[in-house]
Structures are given as C-alpha cells and as structure tokens.
Amino acid sequence: MRKRRHYEKPSVTLRRKRKAARFEAMLKQRHADE
Numbered sequence: 001m002r003k004r005r006h007y008e009k010p011s012v013t014l015r016r017k018r019k020a021a022r023f024e025a026m027l028k029q030r031h032a033d034e
Helices: 010-033
Strands: none
Touching: none
16 A cells, blocks of 8 residues: 555545546456456
8 A cells, every 4th residue: 555645535535446446347357358
C-alpha cells in the first residue's frame, strides 16, 4: 500500500478502490476469454 503524504477524502479512496476493482475484473474477463 502506498504511503499517504496527505489526508485523502473517503470519496477519493472509494473511487480508487472501485476503479481498481473494475480494472481487476476486466483483466479476469480478458483471461477468461482466451
């Protein structure tokens, strides 16, 4: 996990988590297609 230099708003953290989850799902789907 990256070190935080400054405080992040919960909404920002949530958005980053959601983006990461979507990215992970996309990768999984791509591998499943092969």
